[in-house]
Amino acid sequence: MPEGFAPRDWQERFVRAYQTNLKKNFLLEACTSAGKTAGALHAFDSLKNVLDWRFLVVVVPAEHLMRQYAQDAFNLFGLNLFYAGTVRSLGRLPTPEELLNQCYHGLVISYQWLSYSNNSSLLLNNLSRTVAGKVFLILDEVHHTSSDLAFGQACERAFPDRIVSHRLMTSGTPFRSDNRRILGNWLTYTPVEENAYQCVPDFQYRLADALRDEIIPPFAFVTMEGEFSYRRGRAEYNGRTFTNATNEQDLTDALNTAIDVQGGWVKEAILWAHGRMKLDRAKGLPECATYVRVPTIAAARQMKERIRNLTGEDALVVVSRDDDPNSTSNSRSGQDPSEQIEQFAAETGHGARSWIIGVGMLGEGVSIRRLKYRIHATNIRAILSFMQDLGRLLRCFPENAPEPVETLIPAHPQLVDLAVSALNEIAHVVREKEENEGRENRGGADGEGDSQSSQQLTANFMPIASTGEIGTHIVDGEEIESEYANVAEWMITNTTFGRYWHKTPAHLAQMLMEDKGLFDLYRMEYEKVVNQISNDQGSASTVIPDGFPSEYKDYLPTKKIAFASRAANKKAGRLVYLLYGNPSQEEMKEKVAQIHSIAKRRNCLKNDTFIGHEGWERIYKWLCDRIAEAPTRIRGIEDL
Template identity: 25%
Template sequence: MKLRNWQSECIHSAISNYKSNKHFLALATPGAGKTAMASVLAKLLYDQNDIDLVICFSPSSIVANDFSEALSDQLKSHFDGTIGALGNSFTYQGLSTLGNKVWRLFDKYRVFVIFDEIHHCAGSNIKDANAWGKPIITMIKEKAAYTIALTGTPWRSDALPIALAEYCNDSGKIQCDYVYGLKQAIADNVCRIPQVVALDNDQITVVEGDETRHFTSFIDLLSQSIIPYSEIVTNTSVIEQLLIHSSHKLNELRTFNKEAGGLIVASSITHAWQIQLILKQVIGESALVVTSDESNGNELIRSFRHNQQKWIISVGMISEGTNIPRLQVCCYLSNVKTEMNYRQVMGRLLRITDAPNQQAIFFMPAEPKLVEYAYRVSQDIPENLEKVKFTQMDKEIITKANVLSESDEVINSDCNTLISATKQTISIGDTTFNVDERLTSSNDIPSIELDISIDKIMRIFGQFNHKELEIEGFEQLNISEQSIKKLSQYSSVAF
């Protein structure tokens, strides 16, 4: 297997690191090829007689299967935990259910452990660890022969420390043993240059009782906290316009690459089927819907990876680590607005292939946070998420059930007042439905529904317009000579 330069550098860095430290953290941008790199590293350690077994953990079963296949190919052995296997691949969800048969392996053998997207596992110690971080700290950290932790987004939205990671004491910044960012990957022709298109509207009207208010953009509307963002991404007009723009671009790409595919990210399972229906009625195209409701979801994703179907719609099953290189267009209709999710979804478009056109286009509503993320996407770690907080709990905390203090009663009372004010009936066009936005405190106090509603209607009258966001730092990066030669015959394609 021919390695990319960064993969070779990372492997050599890890081997050198293991002489003094058995834990290694590698940051590589989504789409760079972390699975292949870690698998080759495992083979090298095995061939050098430094390890006996390999165990891998990842955030989803489809990614776990990809690791199993990659490791099997490298080690020339089955990789399913059965007799004669050289290891196994698990999901993080399965960490808590692993029996003594697995944990005893760490006492008898030299085990190399691969952690994919390690940022899911939090904890600097047992007291501030989450459910996935605890077994890593208690069972693996000391007993593993070596580990490599991989991530494309090396931070957590809750600012907790990542398991096995090292941080600077003064700044709280994560210390990665090897870094391969998106700018480097694009310059090396390892990843595509992402293009972001934000869709907006200049005439939005909200009618609430006798009051009518007008807004000139989604940013203007959302800044008033009148309509939640979830109502924008489920609005039929918004869905139609984003699908039209996305479909036009995908059709353009497929004139040169018939395998180019599109990903539509929905907010819920119901939303996914709504999008499929609109796509069929407005554009006349079909789409594969893959959600947690489908028992064969992973098989459907693997099939889509290798066929020529245009569209796949998912809520969260196609995110970090899911490898579908032919995806080149994304229509982002998720109501999740975290930077981690944004970057991970965008990463699904960035894998370079041999196709003649290597554009990657990300369509989204012009929501302020998403627009901000677009301008920051060339950075490896966002400024406001660099620092982590370490929680020190030296004493055991004991709580008693069914005991409510006076202060708790005040909090519950205030919370219920907030909840009652957000119980709404929303009408969009001819459709009316109930929305119960439940506001809770940071302690997730259970909410209580009250019989109060506010009639509210949102209509979008204006012309939809879109703007291509120029991501700072990519304008000087050029497409490789090889790609230029492939594109020379297609004079109508602009980059």
């Protein structure tokens, strides 16, 4: 065994099980961050001489993972794997004979490369000349392949039984969302009911196992609720929530309004993560970072600006060719996305950036150990994507004392269910009766078959405004009631016990639920502080908006309405002057009315209802923020 590699217990058990049950085709299911790569390479390195495997071929789900796999093979086992793909000067891939002569042990390619043009046939010919029957094949994240689609067909064409000695297929999520078998000829599917078949892994190491063995950090979910206003067709909807939705369309519209980058929900989500990272910096962990998942490239650009405006911090936007096929790079500098990710992952100290925004690039295999938080600001609700996104956080950082990690999700019932069931076993069941039903609507020709890939907002839908407030916490499949979560959040920052707590607030709340005596003790302290704050606020009345006189706090509500509405009207006029110079009186009146209408919508206020002084104060503050952004970021009413 190589000196640089110390196998984990499960990896040793897997290799023993593999050697005992040496099947032609073997499926290893191991959760993200458990060490699938090391486990698969450990099997090859342990048995290559015994079984006379002369050549290793690894196929990975994305081109940017080829170098990473080759690097791991060299660092862990001293294996040299060629990963550069087609050599331009040769116009082809080097042959196995050429690679073996140069002291290579094999090669790493991608499913994309294999399925392109006639690459699979050329590789088959090359393998058959010198290493037929002596090839050990690793199909990494094999759920990306299906016998019905291009990736799977290319694999079956390039690696038939006469060429390959053994096939080891690995996956952290061995299921698809499109009701297709992964590789029906190579994987085992057993009948579970009429016309329904379940994929059966040969060895399993699940998320719950890794959590028990402390291979991954403790993790929890935080839900964020809110109220949403939006327009669908000619109808305007206000005060909608995830709990009062009556149908799937209402839930979808509420979710799409929540993730609108300019809305209040996203603002609160950013501030939540920013507050968490400020606590990390105070603890001496300035490298901790947040991953924000968004649905589109446009949303990624807007999110970068929103983060800068709210926190003053820069964010890295990562866009791959899969996200934007018409682009060869995701930055004006032309830097490769993989290089940007590697650079971000390597940053340390106070100069390390705290935010990374992705559309689809941060998938399987991408390792950024310092990610501690994730914001689910996308409308994707498929279990495959959800689990893969969770996996981006499950790296131990720092390695000697791993920090707990948290994911913030909209309180959409489907996302809450996914969070609650994250530790549960997920079976891949194919129902053959439905095999062709709706096939044209279930993803593209390759990949994971995520039928809920990023939905585009429909033409007759427009988000108007949203709010955001923390809801339940979820840990170990259990929803934590807010009374326990609130006390736990307070304890983390205000008590000695909390400051030395080394898991998430949700884990602390879970402990408080089990220890009523401890909960009652700290709840009394918490309520004492909260009541004191309430009393202080009551004596000082409401915070007076900037520019309002100090005596405003003593005005009667009717007088406050009159003053605040006049102040808001003046700010609207000021905004018109900044945007349009010196308009005519008629134009001024028209544009002020338009601005007021937009301001009310953005603050979840109806145009045709009575507005109290608090509503006018919100409008006033909103207009002050817009004035600060004009005329650089806001050039006209259409930008509001």
